[in-house]
Amino acid sequence: MATRTKHKGANAPAGRKAAPAKKQTAKVKAPVKDALKLVKVRNSKVHGRGVFALKRIPKGTRIWEYVGERMSHKRVNERYEGADERDNHTFLFAVDRNVVIDATRDGNDSRFINHGCDPNCESTIEDRRVFIDVIRTIKPGEDLNYDYQIGRDRNDPPDVDVIYACRCGSPKCRGTMLWPAKRPEPRQRRAKTAARKGAGSGKRKRA
């Protein structure tokens, strides 16, 4: 499992760390030859465009490799400096600490697969390449999705959760494409038994 990433500030994938590149260097499972016989890109009600199954796609199918220009986080930050941080249509995928794939260049249609909180696909890293695998058999017409797990960064705008709100519609929707789902509360240690009452405690706002 790896993470998609935002345009800016992604010095290192935050949150759940991108899976460390596995040691293996040979033999990655190849994606299907012609994904467009299985799926179609069209406008999505959820978010921008989406990818929809044309037929039943069995669990275990490797649909695509997530391809694009491979670059450093630093280079990505330079490229997107001044980009609208409110634009949540990111086509960046953080492979690990060193590499980001920018699918706006040389990308394929895998970049249109939407985020979902109870997904039928997942992103897998093998040999520092990213693949989209089906983890639950997909019915014709269903949209493909995987959990972006976009990392949180220190310099996120305060309303980052609004920008990256999720509307996947799943009963398990956690409401955000970000991971962790909630902002970690900075250094707050709850006194164990300190009664909740009174205390005027409440949540801390992040600076």
Ligand SMILES: [Zn+2]
């Ligand atoms: Zn959701």
